[in-house]
């Protein structure tokens with residue numbers, strides 16, 4: 001009996017602590033409006049009613065104003081995981097502030113510097129999970145500065161020029177695959193199809209190994225390519241919470257995420273075992289590739305386990321991209337086996353990983369191997385689904401708007417139906433209308449519907465409230481900048497829900513936003529944390545669109561329009577984008 005009483009009081013204690021913290025947070029942020037979210041059920045019923053975070057957020061913006069609060073440690077995770085987990089109850093005491101007005105959001109993005117990548121089931125610090133903690137997106141402070149500098153050469157004009165050739169090769173493969181579907185009269189899910197291409201692009205650019213996902217898994221070049229493709233796809237399918245039953249307690253006890261992650265690592269279920277295995281595969285294959293890379297360069301000694309910050313203090317010499325990344329060297333005419341000329345395999349010079357290793361003094365200074373591998377994982381994670389969704393949305397929007405399609409086709413035809421779109425063309429403004437169309441699609445359907453900043457200043461951070469006055473967001477709390485809301489807000493955009501690419505062109509000034517464009521159009525975030533891959537993504541999307549519209553148009557299947565979206569890790573088409581491929585005359 002005494003034992004039972006003891007156990008009960010032990011169980012009650014954390015609940016009381018959570019209640020007390022929740023109460024204190026509610027009091028602290030009492031001046032900020034927001035839905036009532038008791039610690040036991042939080043926002044979940046509301047989220048369920050709205051179906052997805054983006055519609056819920058927009059409803060909050062309309063109801064509570066352009067700065068509102070929500071209680072929920074796992075607002076993203078809940079939306080993603082609740083349908084599959086059937087979870088109705090959770091305990092959470094944290095408050096999140098949403099800034100859905102552009103000037104306030106800009107201050108947050110520009111003045112605060114750290115992301116808050118909280119623990120997932122993979123919060124554990126094992127090598128295979130370092131992408132979550134050591135990658136550029138998650139890194140903080142001086143570590144982040146050193147990594148950001150190390151990433152930069154991969155996005156220089158000379159690197160992009162080489163990547164553009166590779167992107168073109170991948171776009172041609174996609175076109176060939178869609179052409180076959182068109183000939184057979186098969187409807188395809190454009191989202192899935194472009195996803196294979198974007199995985200191919202980021203994978204190949206990251207490693208210089210041809211991922212060949214268009215016919216995956218069979219054709220990736222060599223064992224390494226096939227293993228990397230399969231492992232990366234497994235991780236994506238599993239999603240944020242690794243598809244594991246451990247996701248439930250993590251959602252139920254968000255304040256105890258470290259304990260849950262610790263337990264999950266020791267008592268994993270099959271889903272977690274699979275994802276862990278996939279991550280291990282990526283790490284092991286990458287380690288092998290790095291080892292071969294060093295051997296080929298005269299056997300550099302393995303990298304010491306120095307903290308990345310040390311690299312910032314003593315910058316290592318960085319070589320310019322020596323040659324095109326693997327497939328880029330011969331793209332679009334690269335050999336269909338995916339091999340580089342001369343039979344070379346492994347990490348290609350000029351690939352992202354190659355550049356990181358070169359810049360890292362050939363492995364003798366700066367980052368340890370696991371940190372380098374975490375960067376290539378982050379490159380793939382950050383660049384695959386975001387770009388796939390953006391392309392799928394743009395294909396959808398063009399197909400659903402015949403007048404837009406007409407102008408897109410005219411612009412591409414004027415460029416040439418057989419001409420390869422290169423870096424100079426896409427970066428030099430050869431496709432102004434297509435670029436405006438891409439922007440309009442990112443405004444209405446932003447793959448990243450918000451970004452966030454952790455308040456790491458001891459004094460907190462003041463956010464202006466629309467009704468006057470301000471609120472001090474305390475150290476350790478997180479602020480979300482809800483670009484999805486302000487990019488479709490009638491206060492800033494004329495006819496915000498209409499798809500009108502000309503608003504981004506001088507001819508459409510009547511539809512232009514009321515604030516400077518870079519204040520109110522932020523699909524890539526802003527400030528020092530601005531998406532480092534934005535030019536890469538833009539070039540990839542434009543090249544793919546040119547290659548596809550040189551050959552095809554797409555007939556959306558009945559029921560696709562209006563498109564339903566759902567927020568998972570990114571804002572994604574809920575049911576894909578099914579269409580028939582129509583060859584152009």
Ligand code: HEM
Pocket residue numbers: 109115136137138148202378379382383384386387390446447448450451452523524525526527528529530531532533534536537
């Ligand atoms: C259309 C495609 C893309 C979209 C919509 C997108 C969006 C974003 C957003 C909103 C952020 C957060 C920015 C902030 O916090 O202010 C971000 C960060 C980042 N993105 Fe992208 N992204 C895209 C493509 C890419 C690609 C292709 C790559 C890499 C090849 C990439 C790599 C990254 C990285 C590494 C970060 C973290 C940067 C840092 O923390 O310093 N992204 N992206």
